[in-house]
Amino acid sequence: MRMKKFINRPEDIVPELLEGFVLSHPNQVRLVGSHLVARAVPKAKGKVGVVTLGGSGHEPGLSGFVGEGMLDISVAGEIFAAPGAPRCLEAIRLAEYGAGVLFIVLNHAGDVLSANITMEMAKREGMNVKMTLTHEDIAGGPNPEDRRGLVGFLPVYKVAGAAAEQGGSLDTCLEIAERMGRNMRTLAVAVQTATHPSTGQAIFELGDDEMEIGMGQHGEAGTGRMKLKTADETAGIMLEMLLKDLDVKAGEDLLVILNGAGATTLMELFILFRRVDQILKAKGIKLVRSKVGEFITTQEQAGFQLLIARMDADLIRYWDAPSNAPYFVTR
Amino acid sequence: MTGGITKDDFARMIAGAAALIRAQHVMLSQLDCAAGDGDHGTTMLRTVERLEKSFAPGSPEDLKTCLREAGWSVLGVDGGASSSLIGTFFSGMADAPSCGASMSAGDLAAIFEAGLAAVRKQTKAQPGDKTMMDALVPAIQALRIAADSGKSVPEALHDAAVAARAGAESTRNLIARYGRAKFLGEKTRGHPDPGATSMSLMFEGFSSEFGESKGESSNA
Numbered sequence: 163m164r165m166k167k168f169i170n171r172p173e174d175i176v177p178e179l180l181e182g183f184v185l186s187h188p189n190q191v192r193l194v195g196s197h198l199v200a201r202a203v204p205k206a207k208g209k210v211g212v213v214t215l216g217g218s219g220h221e222p223g224l225s226g227f228v229g230e231g232m233l234d235i236s237v238a239g240e241i242f243a244a245p246g247a248p249r250c251l252e253a254i255r256l257a258e259y260g261a262g263v264l265f266i267v268l269n270h271a272g273d274v275l276s277a278n279i280t281m282e283m284a285k286r287e288g289m290n291v292k293m294t295l296t297h298e299d300i301a302g303g304p305n306p307e308d309r310r311g312l313v314g315f316l317p318v319y320k321v322a323g324a325a326a327e328q329g330g331s332l333d334t335c336l337e338i339a340e341r342m343g344r345n346m347r348t349l350a351v352a353v354q355t356a357t358h359p360s361t362g363q364a365i366f367e368l369g370d371d372e373m374e375i376g377m378g379q380h381g382e383a384g385t386g387r388m389k390l391k392t393a394d395e396t397a398g399i400m401l402e403m404l405l406k407d408l409d410v411k412a413g414e415d416l417l418v419i420l421n422g423a424g425a426t427t428l429m430e431l432f433i434l435f436r437r438v439d440q441i442l443k444a445k446g447i448k449l450v451r452s453k454v455g456e457f458i459t460t461q462e463q464a465g466f467q468l469l470i471a472r473m474d475a476d477l478i479r480y481w482d483a484p485s486n487a488p489y490f491v492t493r
Numbered sequence: 494m495t496g497g498i499t500k501d502d503f504a505r506m507i508a509g510a511a512a513l514i515r516a517q518h519v520m521l522s523q524l525d526c527a528a529g530d531g532d533h534g535t536t537m538l539r540t541v542e543r544l545e546k547s548f549a550p551g552s553p554e555d556l557k558t559c560l561r562e563a564g565w566s567v568l569g570v571d572g573g574a575s576s577s578l579i580g581t582f583f584s585g586m587a588d589a590p591s592c593g594a595s596m597s598a599g600d601l602a603a604i605f606e607a608g609l610a611a612v613r614k615q616t617k618a619q620p621g622d623k624t625m626m627d628a629l630v631p632a633i634q635a636l637r638i639a640a641d642s643g644k645s646v647p648e649a650l651h652d653a654a655v656a657a658r659a660g661a662e663s664t665r666n667l668i669a670r671y672g673r674a675k676f677l678g679e680k681t682r683g684h685p686d687p688g689a690t691s692m693s694l695m696f697e698g699f700s701s702e703f704g705e706s707k708g709e710s711s712n713a
Contacts, residue, residue, distance in 0.1 A: 217573070242530050243573035246580065248565060271672040272573030275615055279568065279577060361522060363531030 165362040167461075172360040176218045176240055183225060187488040190229045198253050199225040199236045210326040210335045211235070211257030214266045214319065215250050215273060217242045219359060222489040223458030224268075224315065229487030232323035233266075241360050244272035247279040254284055254291055262290035262332035264322055266339065268311030269297035292332055294318070294339045298346045298469070300407045301376030312348040313421040313467045316457050317481065320490065324483035338480060345472040346417075347408045349400045351375045352465035353390060354425060359461060373465070375400060393430065397437040397468070404470045405445075412446035417481065419452070419469040424459035426466050431455070434466065451481055457489065497595035498646050500556040502703060504548035506650075507563075509702025510695040511541035521691050527684035528674040536572030537691045540579055543567050556594070560587040560604075574672055575688055578612050578625060585611020598640035598649040605633045605653075616671070620660065623667040623674070623681060625688035632657035632696045647703055654693070654700035661685055661693035 169175055177197060184191045184199065194200040205211065215237040216224045225236040235253040239245035250265075257263050267277040277293055284291045295311070296318050302309035322339035330338070353373045355364045368374060368387075373396070375386035391399070410416065418438055420431050431454050442449050450473055458467075473481070485492045514521075514537050522534030547563035564584025570576035586592060589607035591600035609629060618624040620631065635656035639649035664686040669675045674686075 239571045239573070240536075241532065243532065243536065243571060244577070245571040246568040246577060248569040249571065272577065275574050275577045276568075278615060279581065358530045358532060360535065361526075361531040363522075363526050365530050 165357045165359070167357075167359055169359060175359055176238065179218065179221065180225070180238060183221070183488075190486055190488050191225070194235075194256060195252050196249050197238070198249065198256065199228050199238060200256065201228060201230065201234060203230075205230075205234055205259050205327075208260050209329060210261045210332050211254075211259050211263040212266065212319070212323050212326050212335070213237070213250075213253045213257045213263055214268075214315070215239065215245050215253075215276060216268060216270075217244055217272070220458045220460060222456065226457075226489030227316070227319050227323075227487045229485055229490070231327050231483055231485030231492070232319050232487040232490060239272075239276075241358060242365075244270070244276045247276050247283060250276055250280040251283050251287075254280065254289060258289065262292065264326065264332060264335045264339065265291055265293040266315065266318055266322065267293055267295050268315050269295050269307075270310060273311075290332065292336045294322075294336060294343065296343055298343065298348045299376075300347050300349055300403060312350060313419055313458050313469050314343065314346045314348050314471075316419060316421075316453070316490070317346060317417060317469075317471055317477075318342050320483075320485065321477055321480035323485070324480035327483065338476065341474075342471065342477055345408070345477070346469060347404045347471075348467050348469040349375065349404055350423070350465060350467040351396060351400060352423065352463060354462070354464035356424060356461035356463035365460075365463075375403075393433045394437045397434045398441060400468050401438055401441050401470070404468065405447075408470060408472060410447055410470070410472065413448070415448045415450040415473045415478070416442065417451040417453075417469075417471040417473050417477075418442075418449055419457070419467075419471075420454045421458060421467040421469070422456045423463040423465040423467070424456070425462045425464035428455070431466060434468075438468070450478060497597050498601055499595055500548075500554060500559060502646075503556060503559075504552075505702045506699040507541075507544050507548045508698075509700070510698030511545045513694045513698040513701070514538060514541045514691060517691075517694055521687050521694075524684060524687040524690055528669060528677050528681040529687065532572075533575065533687040533691065536570060536575050539570045539572060540567050540576050541695075543570060544583070557587045557592045560584065560592065574616075575625070575691070578616060581611050581615050582608040582629075585609070598636075598644060598646045601646060601649065602633070602637040602640040605636055609633050618671045621667065622670040623664045623686045623689070624669075624671045625686070625692040627664045627667070627686060628657040628660040628689040628692035628696070631660040632692070647700070650696075650700040650703055654696040657693035657696035661689040664689045 219241040297309040298314035299310040518534035525533035567580035586608040589604040636653040669681040
């Protein structure tokens with residue numbers, strides 16, 4: 163099928179989308195240096211800077227979460243490809259406000275490679291940077307190194323960003339980010355492929371009547387290909403897998419995030435969410451916070467990511483803290 | 494050949510690699526469609542453009558500086574793992590003590606080995622994992638063996654190109670174990686790895702350009 167997208171020249175996609183993004187949110191974000199997305203008003207001196215990196219084509223991820231109370235700078239790469247170390251290093255230099263920088267990296271091969279090279283250079287320059295990896299996709303198997311970073315970046319940005327905004331030390335911000343990371347799990351499902359916006363290439367093949375549980379952000383194959391099921395059945399299968407992996411017990415407090423992949427409608431997400439809530443109630447698990455919408459997408463891929471996270475009082479406090487990031491406004 | 498390999502010779506090797514990548518980038522993107530998202534050719538095109546620019550007239554005369562700047566420039570391609578590893582490879586070459594004004598085949602092998610060592614610090618991928626390492630590792634081994642057996646630079650580069658090509662071909666029957674493709678498992682069998690293929694094209698380019706010019710004069 164021919165790709166139908168409103169783009170101009172393929173090589174201009176990334177600069178043009180970043181330009182449009184900052185123009186549409188002039189009070190919150192602007193472009194600095196070599197196309198880095200930064201806050202319109204830089205953070206006060208003496209606070210920890212929070213930086214992330216990731217490929218483009220996943221809007222509003224990741225730059226949509228730059229703002230007061232969340233990220234300081236996001237380094238956007240090419241479509242579905244990590245940015246290189248030079249721009250990451252530039253971002254870290256800019257986000258040094260005198261208390262060090264927390265570098266949040268989603269576990270994908272290219273991102274980790276760039277981040278590791280960046281960290282080496284930063285250390286050589288004597289910069290005070292700590293890196294944390296998000297890897298919460300249970301489809302990757304039991305080994306944390308094999309688990310990809312999916313929508314779990316969202317609570318990690320939120321709690322670490324809030325800790326930084328409130329004047330927490332670099333060690334505190336890192337501890338909060340890692341505590342959030344240890345207590346979250348995600349599982350994705352796809353029902354329809356996306357096309358790569360520069361090449362027009364379908365990123366995976368899936369039969370008309372099939373769905374695949376465990377599909378990654380870029381159509382990386384999961385393990386559970388099956389006939390398409392209803393919303394209730396799908397939510398049930400995925401939630402059970404997540405609850406088991408995180409070993410959630412009755413009485414515990416959970417955050418649930420339901421993230422649409424791009425072509426799955428809010429209508430469907432609400433139907434799914436209602437079922438998640440029913441199952442949790444039946445098990446006596448408390449749903450203390452929730453978020454439903456599009457936080458990281460893959461073009462017109464249809465499907466969703468379901469995240470659950472065990473929350474404690476600190477994490478809830480940071481989750482509730484104010485943010486003016488364009489795609490996560492909390493007052 | 495009388496003298497050793499100079500920065501200008503190295504610039505010609507880069508130009509040869511760039512010419513081949515330019516001619517084959519559509520094929521590389523098509524290969525990437527099998528297990529990736531079809532942009533490998535574009536990434537490689539941008540990579541060799543930056544390499545060429547780093548060696549263009551007006552670039553630093555000193556090969557070490559030139560390689561270091563070329564590596565940094567390739568890291569800035571923002572093309573995911575491929576450009577990060579190739580950038581690391583070139584900047585790693587600059588760290589070799591033998592990287593100098595006029596290099597023997599042995600010196601050339603040593604700087605390529607230094608580049609490989611830098612890449613190995615960033616990835617645990619080994620030959621057999623269906624990555625660029627399947628072409629890079631045998632190419633550099635062949636270069637070393639040729640140099641140690643007293644072969645000329647053009648001959649050694651020729652051996653490296655042959656080994657890289659065989660390595661890239663061998664990935665056809667492998668299952669990807671690194672990067673995004675690893676999640677596709679069995680589905681990756683039957684297609685050569687795009688990263689290994691582009692690396693073999695680079696080595697063929699190094700050899701072709703160099704062989705035509707200095708290869709002939711060495712017989713004179």
